[in-house]
Every structure is written in structure tokens, then in C-alpha cells.
Amino acid sequence: MTFRQQDYQFMQLALDLAKQGEFTTSPNPAVGCVIVNKDEIVGQGFHVKAGEPHAEVMALRMAGHKAKGATAYVTLEPCAHFGRTPPCAMGLIGAGVSRVIAAMQDPNPQVAGKGLAMLEKAGIATQVGLLAESAEWLNRGFLKRMRTGLPYVRLKMAMTIDGRTATATGESKWITGQQARADVQVERAKASAILSTSQTVLMDNAQLNVRWQQLPEGVKQGYPDKTLRQPIRIIMDRHHQLSADLALFQTNSPIYVVSQTEKKSQNLPHFCQAISLPALSGTQQLVYLMEQLGQRQINSVWVEAGATFAGALVEADLVDELIVYIAPKLLGDQARGLCHLPHLTQLAQAPQWRLQEVKQFDQDLKLIYVKDKLC
Amino acid sequence: MTFRQQDYQFMQLALDLAKQGEFTTSPNPAVGCVIVNKDEIVGQGFHVKAGEPHAEVMALRMAGHKAKGATAYVTLEPCAHFGRTPPCAMGLIGAGVSRVIAAMQDPNPQVAGKGLAMLEKAGIATQVGLLAESAEWLNRGFLKRMRTGLPYVRLKMAMTIDGRTATATGESKWITGQQARADVQVERAKASAILSTSQTVLMDNAQLNVRWQQLPEGVKQGYPDKTLRQPIRIIMDRHHQLSADLALFQTNSPIYVVSQTEKKSQNLPHFCQAISLPALSGTQQLVYLMEQLGQRQINSVWVEAGATFAGALVEADLVDELIVYIAPKLLGDQARGLCHLPHLTQLAQAPQWRLQEVKQFDQDLKLIYVKDKLC
Numbered sequence: 001m002t003f004r005q006q007d008y009q010f011m012q013l014a015l016d017l018a019k020q021g022e023f024t025t026s027p028n029p030a031v032g033c034v035i036v037n038k039d040e041i042v043g044q045g046f047h048v049k050a051g052e053p054h055a056e057v058m059a060l061r062m063a064g065h066k067a068k069g070a071t072a073y074v075t076l077e078p079c080a081h082f083g084r085t086p087p088c089a090m091g092l093i094g095a096g097v098s099r100v101i102a103a104m105q106d107p108n109p110q111v112a113g114k115g116l117a118m119l120e121k122a123g124i125a126t127q128v129g130l131l132a133e134s135a136e137w138l139n140r141g142f143l144k145r146m147r148t149g150l151p152y153v154r155l156k157m158a159m160t161i162d163g164r165t166a167t168a169t170g171e172s173k174w175i176t177g178q179q180a181r182a183d184v185q186v187e188r189a190k191a192s193a194i195l196s197t198s199q200t201v202l203m204d205n206a207q208l209n210v211r212w213q214q215l216p217e218g219v220k221q222g223y224p225d226k227t228l229r230q231p232i233r234i235i236m237d238r239h240h241q242l243s244a245d246l247a248l249f250q251t252n253s254p255i256y257v258v259s260q261t262e263k264k265s266q267n268l269p270h271f272c273q274a275i276s277l278p279a280l281s282g283t284q285q286l287v288y289l290m291e292q293l294g295q296r297q298i299n300s301v302w303v304e305a306g307a308t309f310a311g312a313l314v315e316a317d318l319v320d321e322l323i324v325y326i327a328p329k330l331l332g333d334q335a336r337g338l339c340h341l342p343h344l345t346q347l348a349q350a351p352q353w354r355l356q357e358v359k360q361f362d363q364d365l366k367l368i369y370v371k372d373k374l375c
Numbered sequence: 376m377t378f379r380q381q382d383y384q385f386m387q388l389a390l391d392l393a394k395q396g397e398f399t400t401s402p403n404p405a406v407g408c409v410i411v412n413k414d415e416i417v418g419q420g421f422h423v424k425a426g427e428p429h430a431e432v433m434a435l436r437m438a439g440h441k442a443k444g445a446t447a448y449v450t451l452e453p454c455a456h457f458g459r460t461p462p463c464a465m466g467l468i469g470a471g472v473s474r475v476i477a478a479m480q481d482p483n484p485q486v487a488g489k490g491l492a493m494l495e496k497a498g499i500a501t502q503v504g505l506l507a508e509s510a511e512w513l514n515r516g517f518l519k520r521m522r523t524g525l526p527y528v529r530l531k532m533a534m535t536i537d538g539r540t541a542t543a544t545g546e547s548k549w550i551t552g553q554q555a556r557a558d559v560q561v562e563r564a565k566a567s568a569i570l571s572t573s574q575t576v577l578m579d580n581a582q583l584n585v586r587w588q589q590l591p592e593g594v595k596q597g598y599p600d601k602t603l604r605q606p607i608r609i610i611m612d613r614h615h616q617l618s619a620d621l622a623l624f625q626t627n628s629p630i631y632v633v634s635q636t637e638k639k640s641q642n643l644p645h646f647c648q649a650i651s652l653p654a655l656s657g658t659q660q661l662v663y664l665m666e667q668l669g670q671r672q673i674n675s676v677w678v679e680a681g682a683t684f685a686g687a688l689v690e691a692d693l694v695d696e697l698i699v700y701i702a703p704k705l706l707g708d709q710a711r712g713l714c715h716l717p718h719l720t721q722l723a724q725a726p727q728w729r730l731q732e733v734k735q736f737d738q739d740l741k742l743i744y745v746k747d748k749l750c
Contacts (some may be wrong), residue, residue: 160725161699161744162713163538169720307708314705322705324536328728328744330689330697332716333682338537341707345544350535353703355738363730365742369536369703 141300516675
């Protein structure tokens with residue numbers, strides 16, 4: 001299948017539009033749409049929030065009668081089912097577009113090719129696969145949940161050059177600089193949920209929320225304070241150590257408290273929900289938790305925790321992505337390590353990753369690694 | 376002082392020429408020269424090796440009578456003293472050049488402004504400071520030795536994402552991939568000397584030499600096998616653990632064996648020289664060693680060693696540069712650490728570095744950090 005040079009440009013624009021929804025669409029995917037008539041852009045739109053119009057609807061509204069005979073570029077296959085909004089494929093047919101180019105199929109079982117089939121049946125030419133890799137990356141959370149039922153797990157680590165997260169006495173504020181910490185706010189803001197442990201919460205009296213004020217200026221401009229979505233916070237609290245006076249509970253937004261027993265932690269605010277783990281091995285419990293989160297429509301989980309929990313997730317093979325911030329310091333081998341793993345005797349046993357992205361924030365580096373074999 | 380656009384281009388060319396000498400000029404600096412007459416390049420040259428002509432001489436030879444009235448671009452102030460070759464300033468005067476632009480002054484006390492003064496006295500216009508930062512970086516070894524008497528120390532570390540250099544049982548072959556290891560060969564080849572410990576030598580039966588075959592193809596083309604210079608190898612052997620049957624001694628090139636006592640290690644080959652450390656503290660002994668190496672005209676030292684020696688050098692504040700190769704693996708916190716430092720209780724005590732360079736070799740990253748305050 002061949003695409004023209006202009007096709008790439010229009011789809012890139014659709015992807016850029018889609019990204020504007022990254023902070024707010026969860027549990028929906030971020031989708032962008034551009035409608036082009038005789039090489040002129042006549043409509044564009046992106047999905048903002050579940051329950052609000054899809055990208056195609058926004059773009060068709062803007063295009064009006066100019067959609068007739070036009071080409072629609074969409075970053076994800078148009079939907080074919082009646083959800084909170086009517087199917088977009090139907091909207092495109094009704095508007096009289098003559099061609100639809102989708103970056104990729106939607107693996108959502110309610111769509112999964114049905115949208116494209118509906119279009120073709122109506123005589124609309126369809127093509128799939130333009131800038132598919134970028135479209136996959138943009139919605140890797142949603143796509144993993146659709147394909148496996150489990151959320152996409154991103155493990156964040158902030159460390160010194162020599163892989164240390166805190167002094168031996170636990171001081172970790174701040175390993176990284178202000179710019180890197182602002183980037184952490186951006187990453188939290190994009191996540192469906194933030195996962196941590198009561199140990200981490202108690203150590204720093206952490207809020208684990210998104211502080212709009214701390215987002216970079218460029219992000220603030222496109223993401224007004226009043227539209228801020230707080231990710232769901234999920235706290236591993238096996239032994240009921242959380243108490244209602246913690247800063248965590250000052251932000252009035254959903255928290256899942258995950259514990260070992262049915263017994264509910266006491267006196268926690270109304271926005272807390274209990275998830276109790278069945279009596280299984282540690283690894284099986286983590287898999288169970290992820291299944292629960294998938295069923296609760298959580299696409300992506302941003303993990304901030306200590307070496308023990310980080311290691312347990314890696315060992316359970318539940319981490320899809322490592323996000324490593326490296327500060328230009330040395331702390332030496334008595335300081336706290338990054339990740340607790342069982343004793344490995346051979347290098348070949350070491351989990352292998354693939355370097356995906358390198359960014360610099362002032363003197364700090366941000367490295368993104370993905371699982372060597374993508375699911 | 377202002378320079379024209381062309382001046383930058385010609386000086387960049389001179390720097391590129393200088394780099395061709397990087398593998399061979401030690402203990403001399405790498406220097407390049409371009410001679411330009413009416414915006415036409417009439418001569419170019421670089422210094423290859425101590426005892427052979429300086430860059431200016433090579434460029435003047437090529438320019439011949441076209442040097443008259445020309446501008447010479449040199450990456451380091453022309454020398455003013457009779458060494459193994461006559462002073463270059465005199466050569467430039469004799470050839471009748473009318474202007475000399477130097478990237479930087481030569482801090483060598485035998486030059487240090489005298490070259491430029493000699494030119495000016497002969498009526499030649501001089502300018503200094505064009506692309507000075509690049510020229511400084513190129514010869515940071517030579518320049519540190521000239522300014523402080525000590526060599527420039529580059530500490531190499533190869534680690535996993537979580538800062539581990541080997542499994543708990545010591546397996547470290549190979550943390551990084553083939554491309555990163557070829558880059559280590561390039562870095563060894565540029566160094567005046569390679570510094571390690573008998574512990575590291577014994578663990579891997581390491582040769583610590585440059586294997587021409589393992590250099591990248593691009594380097595091999597400009598650096599023929601027969602011109603290969605082996606860096607001096609310096610082995611910390613406090614307790615006389617080296618024995619003559621080690622692979623280290625199969626390469627017939629100078630080795631300094633550094634020990635605690637006057638007693639010479641037995642039966643070592645003729646190309647081994649003993650350096651004995653006086654009875655001082657560990658830190659003072661390392662400073663003493665570096666002074667000795669400076670006196671022996673060693674510009675730059677490439678260190679490959681374990682966490683204990685690496686940490687001792689960092690603690691003694693003798694490391695100018697960290698070169699960190701990061702492989703896309705996790706080994707967990709039971710594996711071997713990067714750098715032994717005394718117990719730090721506060722983050723503010725952690726040595727601070729400045730990120731200088733990021734390069735990718737296949738899936739491995741190479742980070743270069745320099746001391747936060749340059750000497």
C-alpha cells in the first residue's frame with residue numbers, strides 16, 4: 001500500500017491533534033481527525049473526553065458540506081458501535097466522504113475492523129497503516145488493555161548516575177532537578193492511574209496527585225486548570241498503614257486502597273475504594289490486581305515506588321516500560337538501589353529492554369525503555 | 376573580537392584535521408592548521424607524532440609561495456621555542472603570512488603567549504579565541520597537564536540501567552554490546568595511558584591494550600595497523616599479585632606497576648617499570664601517583680577498574696570525566712555496584728557532574744559527564 005507525501009503530513013497533523021486529548025480522554029483512546037477536500041484542510045478535531053464527541057464528529061462539524069467527496073484522516077479506525085455517541089463510521093458515510101485513511105485498526109472488540117467494513121460497504125475507499133507506529137505509541141495504554149485486559153504499566157525511577165535513588169538514610173528530595181520533576185507531573189497527568197505503596201506515601205507524606213501549577217508552561221496553555229483530570233491513585237497498603245490525616249487524602253479524587261485482607265482500612269474518606277487481594281503468591285496477587293485495574297478501565301498505570309515493589313513488578317513481568325531519570329550525581333554503593341530482584345548468577349538471566357527515547361531536562365536525562373518483546 | 380563566517384569554517388576544518396592526530400600525538404597536543412589565501416585553501420596539515428613536523432610546518436610546506444600574504448588558522452597558539460623542531464611562529468614569519476588566527480593560547484609554559492607575541496613583533500596580525508571551546512575539549516588532557524601538572528583522568532564504567540557492573544558472582548562479560556565495546560577500544564586508543572588494578576587484570580586475565588582489529592571500520596581507515604600506538608598501561612598492584620604469565624604481558628609495550636613497597640614484583644618482563652608509593656594515606660598516594668604520571672608526560676588516563684578503585688579516585692577528587700555506558704538490562708540490587716563511596720547521609724554531599732555528551736551505540740547509551748567545576 002502506498003501513500004502520497006501529503007497523506008503523511010495530514011496524518012501527522014491528525015496525530016498532533018490527538019495528542020491534545022492525552023490528558024483527558026482516559027479510559028478512551030486519544031484520537032485526531034483531519035478532513036481534506038482537494039488538498040485543502042476543511043475540518044479537524046480531536047476527542048477530548050469520554051462522553052463528549054469523537055474526533056470524527058468534531059472534524060465533520062467543522063467541514064460541513066465540504067466533507068462531501070473529501071478524504072478523512074483518522075488516527076484510529078472509526079467506531080462502528082452505539083456507545084455514548086453514535087458510530088463515527090455512520091457519521092462519515094452520512095457526510096459523504098469518499099475516502100478514509102486510518103493509522104491503525106481499533107483492537108476494541110466492539111470495533112476491530114467493523115468500522116472499516118461499514119465504510120467499505122457504503123462504497124467508501126479505505127486504507128489502513130499510515131504512521132501506524134506513532135499511532136500505536138500514542139495509545140499504548142488503551143491498546144494494551146484492549147488486547148490483553150491488563151493496563152500498560154510504566155515504572156518511573158529517579159536515580160543518580162550510579163543507579164541510586166536515595167542516601168542510605170533515605171533522603172531522596174531531590175535527586176533530580178526542577179525540569180525533570182515538572183516532566184514527572186506531565187507523565188502523571190497523562191496516566192489513567194498512579195500506583196504506589198503505603199511505604200512510599202508515608203516516607204514523604206506524598207500526595208501522588210497532579211499539581212497543575214507545576215506543569216510546564218507549554219502544557220498549561222493547552223490544558224486549563226479547570227479541566228484538570230486527577231489520575232486514580234492506587235496504593236498498596238497490605239497492612240493497613242494508611243491513616244486519614246495523610247496529605248494523600250487532601251485531594252478529593254478516587255483512591256483504590258489495595259490490601260491483603262477483606263478488613264477495610266478505617267476512617268478513610270468516601271472517595272477511597274478497597275481492593276482486597278486473594279490469598280495467592282506475591283506475583284499472582286500483582287497479576288490479579290492488574291486484571292482488576294483492567295476491568296475498571298484503567299489503560300495506563302504510572303508507578304512510583306521503592307526498590308522492593310519496583311522489583312516485584314519487574315519479576316512478575318508486568319512492567320511494559322521503564323522511565324529512568326538520571327541526575328548528574330554519584331551516591332556510592334551504600335546508597336539505596338533502584339530495583340530489588342532475586343539473586344541472578346548469570347548475565348543472560350537479566351531482563352532485557354529496548355531503548356525507545358532519550359530526552360534531556362537541564363542536567364538530567366530521561367530514558368525510556370520498553371519491553372524487548374512487545375506484546 | 377569578531378570573526379567572519381568563513382573564519383569559523385576554516386577553523387572547523389583545522390579542528391577536523393587536528394583530530395586525525397588524536398591517536399598518535401601523545402604526549403604532544405593534537406593540532407591542525409589551514410592556510411588560506413584570498414579565501415582559497417592553499418595549505419593544510421596536522422601534527423602526527425612527537426618528533427615529527429608540527430601542523431603549521433605541514434601546512435606551510437603544502438602552501439609554498441602561496442603562504443605569502445595568507446591567513447593561517449591554527450587550533451593552538453604556534454610554538455615559540457626550539458624543541459625537537461624549530462618554533463612554528465618563526466616558520467610562519469619566514470613564509471610571509473600576514474595574519475594568524477589561533478583557537479586558543481597554549482598554556483605550555485614554554486609558549487604561553489610567546490608564540491603570538493613573536494608573530495605580532497614581526498608585524499603579523501593575530502587573533503585568538505575562535506572555536507576555543509572545541510579546541511579546549513580536543514586537547515583537554517594536554518591542557519590539564521600543562522596547567523596543573525596532573526593528567527586528565529577519564530573513568531569508564533559499563534553498567535546496567537540500574538547501575539550494576541556484574542552479577543553478584545562477578546560475571547560481567549558482556550554487559551554492553553559489540554558497538555559499545557568497539558567504542559571503548561577507540562577511547563583506549565586515544566588515551567596516553569590506561570589505568571587499572573591487579574584485581575581487574577586477574578579477574579578477566581585482561582590485556583588492557585588496543586586491539587586494532589576491534590576498532591570501528593571508520594577509525595581503521597584513518598589509522599593503519601602499523602602506526603598503532605599502545606597506551607602505557609598502569610596497574611595498581613599494591614600487593615604484588617601480578618605474575619609474568621598473564622595475558623597483560625603478551626603485548627610488548629610499557630607497563631607501570633604501582634606497588635606499596637620498594638620491593639619489585641618478580642620476573643616481570645623488561646618493559647615493566649616500577650612506581651612505588653610512599654607511606655601516605657590512600658588519597659595522598661593517588662595524588663602522588665598522578666603527579667608521577669604528569670611528570671612522565673602522560674596527558675590523559677583512561678581508567679577501567681572495579682567499584683573500590685573507582686570510588687577511591689572519585690573520593691580523591693581526581694576524576695575529571697565519567698564515561699558511562701548503559702546497557703538495556705536490569706540486574707537488581709544484589710548485583711555489583713558501580714562505585715564505592717563513603718556513607719553519605721545527605722544528598723548535598725553527593726559529587727555533582729555536568730552532562731557533556733550523549734551517544735547511542737545500538738541499544739547501549741554512552742554518557743559523558745565532566746566535573747561540575749572545570750579546572
